[in-house]
Amino acid sequence: MSRAFNFSAGPAAVPDAVLREAQAELLEWHGERASVMELSHRGAAFEAMAAESEQDLRDLLAIPDNYRVLFLQGGATQHFAQIPMNLAAQDQTADYIVTGAWGQKAVAEAAPYVRVHTAASSEAGGFRSIPPRTQWQLTDGAAYVHYTPNETIHGVEFFEIPDVGDAPLVADVSSMFLSRPLDVSRFGLLYGGAQKNVGASGLVIVIVRDDLLARQPRPMAKILNYRAHAEQHSLLNTPPTFAWYLAGRVFKWLKAQGGLAAIEEINRQKAALLYSAIDSSGGFYSNPVQRDCRSRMNVPFTLHDSSLDAPFLAESSAAGLLALKGHKMVGGMRASLYNAMPLDGVRALVAFMHDFARRHG
Amino acid sequence: MSRAFNFSAGPAAVPDAVLREAQAELLEWHGERASVMELSHRGAAFEAMAAESEQDLRDLLAIPDNYRVLFLQGGATQHFAQIPMNLAAQDQTADYIVTGAWGQKAVAEAAPYVRVHTAASSEAGGFRSIPPRTQWQLTDGAAYVHYTPNETIHGVEFFEIPDVGDAPLVADVSSMFLSRPLDVSRFGLLYGGAQKNVGASGLVIVIVRDDLLARQPRPMAKILNYRAHAEQHSLLNTPPTFAWYLAGRVFKWLKAQGGLAAIEEINRQKAALLYSAIDSSGGFYSNPVQRDCRSRMNVPFTLHDSSLDAPFLAESSAAGLLALKGHKMVGGMRASLYNAMPLDGVRALVAFMHDFARRHG
Structure with missing residues (x-):
């Protein structure tokens, strides 16, 4: 474990x-x-x-x-x-x-x-x-x-x-x-x-x-x-x-870590990486929020076919990526990228999402 | 430590x-x-x-x-x-x-x-x-x-x-x-x-x-x-x-531990041991509460001479008996004997009190 x-x-x-x-x-x-x-x-x-x-x-x-x-x-x-x-x-x-x-x-x-x-x-x-x-x-x-x-x-x-x-x-x-x-x-x-x-x-x-x-x-x-x-x-x-x-x-x-300016820079990179993966997925993943107010901390996204939600959650968990289920009010997925989430965690998520889309696209 | x-x-x-x-x-x-x-x-x-x-x-x-x-x-x-x-x-x-x-x-x-x-x-x-x-x-x-x-x-x-x-x-x-x-x-x-x-x-x-x-x-x-x-x-x-x-x-x-009846029996013994030490100290220690409603959980007591409070606290702490200082409203000492306090802890306290009274009596 x-x-x-x-x-x-x-x-x-x-x-x-x-x-x-x-x-x-x-x-x-x-x-x-x-x-x-x-x-x-x-x-x-x-x-x-x-x-x-x-x-x-x-x-x-x-x-x-x-x-x-x-x-x-x-x-x-x-x-x-x-x-x-x-x-x-x-x-x-x-x-x-x-x-x-x-x-x-x-x-x-x-x-x-x-x-x-x-x-x-x-x-x-x-x-x-x-x-x-x-x-x-x-x-x-x-x-x-x-x-x-x-x-x-x-x-x-x-x-x-x-x-x-x-x-x-x-x-x-x-x-x-x-x-x-x-x-x-x-x-x-x-x-x-x-x-x-x-x-x-x-x-x-x-x-x-x-x-x-x-x-x-x-x-x-x-x-x-x-x-x-x-x-x-x-x-x-x-x-x-x-x-x-x-x-x-x-x-x-x-x-x-260098204080809040330093953590902000990492948080900015983490969010940019994930939103970019969503936006460049050809519609496989999507986030509905207007770009200028997309949260850096909580990234909700949906899969183009909600029947893929269950395999996405099962496979991501098996890949060591936990708690990606979205809130029931909005459905789909949510990745929260608080300070304790390292950049490597987001890299791993993005790699998983890319692979999942390739296999199920 | x-x-x-x-x-x-x-x-x-x-x-x-x-x-x-x-x-x-x-x-x-x-x-x-x-x-x-x-x-x-x-x-x-x-x-x-x-x-x-x-x-x-x-x-x-x-x-x-x-x-x-x-x-x-x-x-x-x-x-x-x-x-x-x-x-x-x-x-x-x-x-x-x-x-x-x-x-x-x-x-x-x-x-x-x-x-x-x-x-x-x-x-x-x-x-x-x-x-x-x-x-x-x-x-x-x-x-x-x-x-x-x-x-x-x-x-x-x-x-x-x-x-x-x-x-x-x-x-x-x-x-x-x-x-x-x-x-x-x-x-x-x-x-x-x-x-x-x-x-x-x-x-x-x-x-x-x-x-x-x-x-x-x-x-x-x-x-x-x-x-x-x-x-x-x-x-x-x-x-x-x-x-x-x-x-x-x-x-x-x-x-x-055997549930609440079992823990009550231990709590009863702990309190009896401490109140007995206080009552048999010839007035060196005293507890002011009427006997039929003395708490089993919190035992406040005073020393006959409050100038002994500071050495009592210092020596008890050195002996591995912590947090005996009484609440400022009533002064003196207080020993709380909640469930997590083992009988051995009360035995150690009573032995210390006896020894302290002998040395300062």
Whole structure:
């Protein structure tokens, strides 16, 4: 048995080097005579690790000082609800830009807590493009504007940060977080689940501009209140300590790769290689997304004959290429090319696709 | 370096055998050619593990069929808020029995969502006892009655399940879960964080009676709604897959120990040994809790002279006895004796305490 190239959309591949490190110190971490997961989150060793991981993340993203970094729970989905709770009063309006299934979910989970206005949507076109900025119908005085920089299911990615005027821009960065540099100062709040580019599921990172924490628009439990978490440095309650530790190891690994500019260059090559294989397959494979917004992280594609899906999945798995089945909403295949996927993995996939098309074409 | 006896109150010791198993298969799990944390929660392998872990938990606790088992996030603290959201309307009353710091927190986090009535509290006496059932001032028609079977900080444990009439009994079992058999049929809802007796932090187990899921007392996001999680078998969003996997390994380990009756017997011996050492120390050590409700899981104790605290902690750590520092609210020491603490660990602690008292007495 050996590790395969894992194209899972999430929970997704973790860098080999990080897993081996975690494995080596799983029973005894840092001279503590215990596993990192067996230590109090209020002890010196864990607190030092937590502070260092935050600093490494700040270094990677060049996070300005007026932003707080929170390590929380609940997945991005819970924050679909927590964001309006924290940033808007019940009768305020928040604008949502919907470019795929995750944007739709964000709208649905926010609806009990704020007046949701879908200011732009590409649903009518099957989520294959980004509505032109000039057509967005933003609300004057909106509490915030929410969008999804990368749609994991539909494979649609924004490569520019939209200008939305004075309203704070809020982004679910789950599936593109740390895949390239990002100008944090353009955002009011960024959030994302860790299970794509940051390690294990069960951890959410929220980066929020200080002034937004002063908004306290409704009574709510402290545990749902971002300001309370910020005041306690994410130690308001017991955090997911092992997932946090793994995130810290991933940040170190990213730094060792040369940081976000370096990983972006590799991610660019990986995506170019796969889209080129799809586009040059003479229609055997196809991707429906408009070229200027094709995701670098999640590449959905279909085979020209869906009766070939089953053999494609069986043979690719046998060839050491895992988890290529597409999401049921769009069918076909999906290859997720997060940071932990090496260029060699994409080369192997492209070679397999070429061979498969030759044999079944 | 070697693993020490770890008395941490949580995140707490995980059974050695479970950690070694997790270590061995951290990179390749179950023939999947990937780590369990790198797999989709919607794949067959993870779903089979999830179903098996639930069945093992059902076997251990003899959970009746009309109860649903949920594997969620947020820590018990988040559920302090989610419970009233799910079980009560804003203007209903819920009764709380407060026997320590965690009961107090439960009250504070519930308050934004329900009319909280503290029906009994031992705060005036410093949380050293359980108010007699005859003195509880329960509310007619309360949405539920909440209590904390074991208070981790104050070391106070209920050994009988209180009879509260028709209102559903809700219990935060975090620090006594799976330490002994429990008659689930007496409860409306049980919940607890995993980081004491079930593995890693970041996972909460909720066991809820079917009929309570029909209560839908307010509009709220699906992600906060227990019924939505039950309908999706806890796969409404990405669960904390690694913590869930670890919980499953802990359940197998517990079964191999002989189940909850067997572990209760060991836990009883461990607690008896330590309380006896405290009580027979001639006042060198003391525990303030009334004897009939002394916790078997968390044993707080003070030294007769607090200037000995620092040497006690330094010497115990050097002797391979970790994390004995008490919570700042009560000071002194605390030894947590969860399932993963072997009898030999308590023997070593007691021997150390005896020797320390002899040298400093």
